[in-house]
Amino acid sequence: MRYLQLHEDRALPLDPTARDIALNLYAETRSLPLVCMHGHVDAAVLADDVPFPDPARMFITLDHYVTRLLHAGGVPLEDLGVGADRDPREIWRTFCAHWHLFRGTPSRYWLTHELVDVFGVELAPAPETADELYDELSERLAEPEFRPRALFKRFGIEVLATTDSPLDDLSAHRRLAAEGWGEQVIPTFRPDALVHLARPQWAGEVADLGRLAGVDTGDYAGYLEALRRRRLDFVAAGALATDHGHESAGTDPLPEADAARIYGAALRGAVSERDAAAFAGHMLYEMARMSCEDGLVLQLHPGVLRNHSRAALERYGPDRGFDIPVAAEFTRSLRPLLEAFGHEPRFRMVAFTVDETAYSRELAPLAGVYPALHLGAPWWFLDSPDGLRRFRQAVTETAGFYRTAGFVDDTRAFASIPARHDLARRIDAGYLAELVARRLLDLDEAFETAADLAYTIPRRLYRRPEPLTG
């Protein structure tokens, strides 16, 4: 039987000199609190604080990083509990039999960290260990110290931002606040569904928005006002940011009359795809304008074609691994927004990309001159050892360290949060250590920078030590 290895110096540089420096840098950052400003954990998980159900749902069924590779490897999604009921033990056995598919992937690193460090199990997944592992993990999950809030504390999470629709009534956040968790678990305003007018459910949802906000959304002005009010509701509930997932990063504003006309057409179910796309770009511009007013940090995640296989969408629903990147363009796309708001002192924006070519070509040059624009951490497929390293290599020489925004775990898999931050801190320690070993940075600067990257920068960027006036 094989055992999982979780070496102290994993993911650090190979060169012994650089590795020793990196170990010292990492020793300073490993215990810093986790500032989790973008993720997809459901607030209800922490509000309810009931035990996680079973190892299959904890580690497999709900983690599309895991299910997608198993699916590609020939395992029907149904056998993983996706779109079907399956015995969780059978799901776990299937996963264990395909453990080799994850070699070299971050899922492997995170899962190993979780199993060993969080759950204290040591057997490597394999057909012959599946049942013993399953039993061990099931026992742990039943223990009080493996409930969500206990893990939250054990993980050293200082703040966890969830991602929420403007239609969410934030009741889970209210329950958390009532129990003293309001500063630790905060919502994020994600209005995507409401700004993409061509979705079939849109008209109904925008009516709900009006009801929630107490504004008639029967015209464009009411719609804007309703969004503005919901943003303030989110601010009141502790939100520090908005989040926007668009296929393109376009931000061309429309003349108000055009926006109103398109909005009206959408209400009548008569909007064209082209107008709907133009409206979405226009709304990014409007969201930036509102951020100047209410101080929410605008996070942009563009460049993804969602639900590549429409058959898989129908059968299994969204977020099953069929969201696939496309080439992204920022220089021309962000120009209207940055020309208008890029120098506004109250405006802060974080741009993410899954098209790595934009890092050195467009994003680092833009963030290296516009004070409002910050470089989002490697996102999604890229929050991996090499992905994180390539990000630093691509952007640092053009934009330095202080135009980057801090790591985001961006995860639905709650138990993977510490593993993800830990890996990012290791890679940053390694990158800094190599600069020191190559005599391009002094050691004292590296220590300061490591702590800034892990903790100070995201805290300052999102939390704003001074209250906004003005």
Add this chain to the structure above:
Amino acid sequence: MRYLQLHEDRALPLDPTARDIALNLYAETRSLPLVCMHGHVDAAVLADDVPFPDPARMFITLDHYVTRLLHAGGVPLEDLGVGADRDPREIWRTFCAHWHLFRGTPSRYWLTHELVDVFGVELAPAPETADELYDELSERLAEPEFRPRALFKRFGIEVLATTDSPLDDLSAHRRLAAEGWGEQVIPTFRPDALVHLARPQWAGEVADLGRLAGVDTGDYAGYLEALRRRRLDFVAAGALATDHGHESAGTDPLPEADAARIYGAALRGAVSERDAAAFAGHMLYEMARMSCEDGLVLQLHPGVLRNHSRAALERYGPDRGFDIPVAAEFTRSLRPLLEAFGHEPRFRMVAFTVDETAYSRELAPLAGVYPALHLGAPWWFLDSPDGLRRFRQAVTETAGFYRTAGFVDDTRAFASIPARHDLARRIDAGYLAELVARRLLDLDEAFETAADLAYTIPRRLYRRPEPLTG
């Protein structure tokens, strides 16, 4: 005089710990048989089995990797025997005088391997060594153990797939089969010429296709049927795959009536460039459909603008180094094909790219979720030490090792086959060794993965251990 160096530990990691691990991994894979599933060696070379003519044609004239760099360096192609007759000794002298142009290129590594390891010569090419080298190599080429079949066996080739037009009568393959070489040398179905309707020779060739297949290709239905029959002829001759070189990866199917109309227009010599391009994309979709029926693996090599200099094409013919990559797009382009066939259990596809940006952005995410899609090895300009390493770095973290398809040598230069596979095995050993040294993979897993990459994966992907039923 300088001597060629062929160090045991070449192309392995610099770090001593990783290099030692890599040497051990490489020791396990270096002698595994070569599975050569995509290349351009002419089957007649092996059917005829006559000695290679001279060192100039063996190493220079027919290898456009070599002639292109000499040409760029100021040597007229005619002086290399391209489009002109030249004394092979003079060609060899010219090459030797420009050996420095190849520093840092894979041609240099392959040629060094061939000269030292295959031909046993040790003098480095230079003006003062040219004649001695030429004489030595000429002697070797005259010896029986340097004939094609003898080299084939010495190289440890298990199977060599050639690339063949549907108009090829496969007589060379038949001769090989008659002599017991049928399982070692197999054809590949490459219908490019017949699906690109705007080519001046197209109408004549499609008539030939009809004759060969025994079907009237005077309409679109007959054309499809003829292709279907020729595919089965290739299957009967041992083929395991088709191959497709398109400028774009587009796979939008046309309504049948449109396809028939365009086909008809092409027969009358009245097809537009635009319709011809649409038809080519449509035919990729149709080829995928046929692969679901006959089980041939669909290989796609898109993103190349062929014959960049039309003057050079007229003067020297195709394949002289003037095929230049363009930006490639896969996410939207492959969508129709993958939505239709990406989950078909009988369908297997391998996508190649010379636009490296597509690796991490599009191909690894797609291959990481669609069971039918596999990642082709670095192709053409990219089957080099750094190119191979960048491939693993770009795709592994998103798709793991088991969505990749195995190395292809893709060569016309027969003697370079073992050198190319050897280099790929070294780079893979190095990549795996660095994961082990960085504590991201266990050593036993690395051994297993190394052998899988070199041998098991391509064998399984192309050879299909179980016969297809259904």
Add this chain to the structure above:
Amino acid sequence: MRYLQLHEDRALPLDPTARDIALNLYAETRSLPLVCMHGHVDAAVLADDVPFPDPARMFITLDHYVTRLLHAGGVPLEDLGVGADRDPREIWRTFCAHWHLFRGTPSRYWLTHELVDVFGVELAPAPETADELYDELSERLAEPEFRPRALFKRFGIEVLATTDSPLDDLSAHRRLAAEGWGEQVIPTFRPDALVHLARPQWAGEVADLGRLAGVDTGDYAGYLEALRRRRLDFVAAGALATDHGHESAGTDPLPEADAARIYGAALRGAVSERDAAAFAGHMLYEMARMSCEDGLVLQLHPGVLRNHSRAALERYGPDRGFDIPVAAEFTRSLRPLLEAFGHEPRFRMVAFTVDETAYSRELAPLAGVYPALHLGAPWWFLDSPDGLRRFRQAVTETAGFYRTAGFVDDTRAFASIPARHDLARRIDAGYLAELVARRLLDLDEAFETAADLAYTIPRRLYRRPEPLTG
């Protein structure tokens, strides 16, 4: 207080074996003369040879690499003396207080080199050292050995090419020539303003061009003739190259009648953006044709959207860090030019890119087959340790070393010239050393290549040892 570190082995490989080899290679190239074939130093600086005014203007205000990152970090450009008068000591203090913003950037490496090696100061910039540093530097700048010509000699500059408008009367170059500096400081012909017809000042400037050239530019033929004559004036003043900054690399020639029509429309102030862009591409083609006649090397710097923030342009002028790269395309764009002139023995062209994706995909394949095309060094944001290394990694395996054109410093910051060349030589030494250590290149070849890259190649490419005949 912290001190600046300028280690002998900085920016070299981490691996001890490779580092030792690199140190030996670098020892051979570090003292070779600097061949500065592309830059933005004003010839008047050397013609006047008056002391540089103060440390703020020397190191900060005029260096948009420095001002852009400070601006992004929240410092108003006015506080750096941009678009406003400020006490230079205050500017210096502001810079020192933000020194950490430059960690990991080439500005940090160059400034450290300049301060320690050129100016002999050792205190690291910080609030508490700002005044002492300012005083030390001010003293140095007043000394005769810190005047421009003295520094020029100390830096070991063999030749420095300036960048000049065809409207420049080259009087500074004439003054230099009269004092024996004519071969050391040479002009470069940069006609961008005159080929972009939609600029509001264009009509006036083209009339000036006619006056300077003694040709009536009232029609297209006169315009071409005037450019031809000014090119010859530049040749007479020692110019060896032209330089072209276009948003796209397009080189489609227009029929002469169309070019004449568009030119006429522009004179009447009635040209469309689209026609103006087509004319610019056409003029690249015409410039290549003229280069075949007069032998000037054509340098192309495409792919930049200039003055991204129009408000910043109005307030601060151009060249403030708001020039942002866009995706670049070369394969199709350069095709007309390369098909026509790519095999002309008198024609030489150097293509630069700030879109790194084009290196391996398009530029290396093109330069690896067309004798006229050479690969420009990493430019602008990319002349950094990792940027330089990525360039070699991306192009060498496809095009070798001998299709690259040599380092260009491309700088307005005169004192940074030796620092920039030094860094490039270190990175090249490191790259070669790693090839040697990985047994892919022999040591004697690495020595020869290192010297060729640093000195022989640019000298040969631009200086043309034999005079052109014909």
